Amino acid sequence: MRPENYQAQSHPPSHEYELNFGPNHPGIEGNYALQVRLHGDTVVSAHADGGYLHRGFEKLMEGRLWIQNIALVPRICVPDPVPMEVCYSLAIEDISGLQVPERAKWLRVLQLELSRIAAHLFYFGGHAATTGMYSPSFWGVADRDLILDRFEELSGGRVYHIFNIPGGVRRDIPEGFLGRVSALLDYLEARLPEYDDLLFRNQVFVRRSKGVGVIDQQQALAWGVTGPNLRATGLGFDVRRDDPYLIYNQLDFEIPTEDSGCCWARTLVRRSELQQSIRICRQVIAALPDIGGPVRAPIPNPLAWNVPVGESYTRVESSKGELAYYVLSTGGEKPYRVHVRGPSAMHAVQVLEKMVTGGRLEDVAQIMFSLDACPPEVDR
Amino acid sequence: MNGEVGRPISRLLADVDGARCERKGDRRVRIDATPENLPAVLELLKGRAGYLHLSAITCIDWMDDGEFELIYHLWSYEDRNLVSAHIRIPREPGVYLSVYDLFEPAGFFERDIHEMYGVFFEGSPDQEKFILTEWNGPPPMRKDFDAEGWVQGTFQWEDYRPEWLQEIEEKGGGIAIKPEQARANTRKIRGWKQ
Structure with a gap:
């Protein structure tokens, strides 16, 4: 208002x-x-x-060509844009039966995990700031910037990459890219102990967040909580493993869980996910040189592309939880309906209202950040 | 497990008149239900098959048919399967039952659909405006609402020529756009009558 x-x-x-x-x-x-x-x-x-960020994406997408919407979708969630592109592309590929080349799948996974690391680094800074610690936000944003450098090298865009299109990715990686990403991962992994000293072993933060904003597994399931917030209540559910897309079923990674369901547990889950994402990226880097072939399937003239009649409900695991797109085509040049189900649509509205009630004023900000709620996903 | 998931659901729905189930993919099942039996279908799925997670409710406006389609996407953590239950309700008056008593996440999705499509859900806890707090027009996601036309009719194109730009243009620089070349005049807006 x-x-x-x-x-x-x-x-x-x-x-x-x-x-x-x-x-x-x-x-x-x-x-x-x-x-x-x-x-x-x-x-x-x-x-x-809500409503301060409403840009009417779902309505806009009904009035634009299939390929034009690729430029719109990453803007739905600014800190973690890659899952949006991939999910929308997967939905179109599902409807039109496009076979994505193997190399493109691996390249998408590399981007998805880098984007997850960037989003988590961004998140730690915000969460720490709500408890009065501002150094982690400087560190997190500075390290995230190094990931954005790699995205810039890959796609030309730092925040909105628009690199994934239906059928694959826009172009192959530049020469020496994998080596630079590998060096970046080494650096990030070496930074983790420093983050531990600064934040995760810091008693100011631990005592401030432990036991605050507790949610048990039954409530979490009833309220529709997903992603790291659900895993912090002890349920090891991850779309990447349980409803696999791309090549996640060929990768070796663990799904970290915590039991206490408080702000501290949610932080720890994301802290462990950083290591798992680094692990996945390393596997992709090791496997990618042996996977040849094209990086995108031939698609019809994108400016006159009539995607066949069909519907698809596609889900991916974003850094915030279960992200889903419902896409419906009536055979036209434009989608008939695109529905975006952002994970924060639950976390930032009903779950937040219920979790905050009965708590204290100084914990409101911390609970919101610990849920990693992303308002643009709510408003769309 | 994948191949067997569809069968228990079809057995579950055998007692419900008019509900059809169809396997669409590895982990996707489509159910076509009727407005009368949908609450029973959802209750069976939740109570007897472990579909605890309401992933989303999608609304589609089929303006030419005079109907709204509502799709309830349910996920089972045990079966690892996603069921989409489709129903169609008449566009006028656009009223349906809330499933908030079964699935709490429905509260948000129903509020959102009420705001964007004008479908009223009986029994939903909160149907106040959420995103479009200051909007008094028709529900904007309906197909008969022309967003671009509304913008053209509500706002004016303004010629942006500040003094510093005029000075540059007098010297022969800048990008001079004559009024007849301006976007608002040359572009025809489909479906909008001046």
Whole structure:
């Protein structure tokens, strides 16, 4: 709601008061707001208020060509754009029966995992900042920048790569690229102990986040929690393993879980995922030189491409949880319907409202960041 | 396990009149249900087959048929299978039952569909506006809402020629666009009547 349209309501005398937590608040993630009702420092009720980032992507996509939408989808989630491109491309390939070349699949996995590492590094900084520690955000953003350098080398774009298209990827990797990514992974792995010292073994952070925002497995399943947040409650579910896409069933990786379901557990799960993503990237780098062939399947003239009649519900595991696209084609040049199911659609609205209620005001920001809620996925 | 998943579902649905089930892929099953039996189908899937996770509810506007299609995507953590249950409801009055009592995530999706398509879900806990707080027009995701036409009718194209640009243009530089060449005049907007 715009400030000029806000009308203060008078309530009967009470010890409770209302606080607008966001949209301009250092503790809120992105452009988002929570209207919390407080009694002292205790949150009595919370009401999520979105729409500050609504750009109407689903409507826009109905009016654009299949290939034009590739430029739109990464903008739905800024910190983790690659899963958006891949998921949309997978849906079109599923409908039209395109066979993606093997090399393109491996290249997509490399990007997906690099994007996951970048998103997690971004997330740690934000989460630490909500507990008053600002150094991890500088470190995280600085290290994420090195990943963005590789993406820039690959695609020309740092944040929005638009590198995955239906049928494969745009072009093959430049010469020496794998060596540079390998060196980057070595560097990131060497940095992990330093992150441990700075954040994960730091008693200020541990005591501040342990036991805060607890959610048990039954609640998590009932509320539709997915991704690292679900794995922090002890259920080892991952779309990459349980509903495999691309070549994830050929890769060797573990799915880290934690049992306590608090902010600290969610952080630890993501910390372990960094190592697993590095491990996956190394496997891709080792395997890629032996996989030859083209990097994209021939597609019809993209400006006059009538994708055959069909529908597809495609899911991938983004850094935030289960990301799904429902794509429906009626045989036209443009999609008839594209529905984006971002993981944060659950985490940032219903789950957040319920988790914050009964907690304390100073934990609101931390709980939101620990869920890794991404408001643009909610607003679309 | 993959090949066997479809069979228990079809056995489960044998008692429900008018529900058809069809395997679409390795881990995808499509169910065509009717508005009357969908709550029973969902309840069977959740209670007897372990489909605990409501992944999404999708709404599609079939304007020419005068219908809305609602699709309930359910995932089973045990079977590792995704079921999409399709129903069609009349576009007018566009009312259906909420499944919030079965699946709590439905609350958000129903609120979103109510806002974007104008479908009212009876029994849904919260159907207040969420994203389009200040929008009073028709539900924008309906196919008969022309977004570009609305923009053309609501906002004006403005000629952006600040003083510094005019000075450059007087010297012969810049990118001078004559009024008749401006985008708003040359471009015909489909479906929009001035």
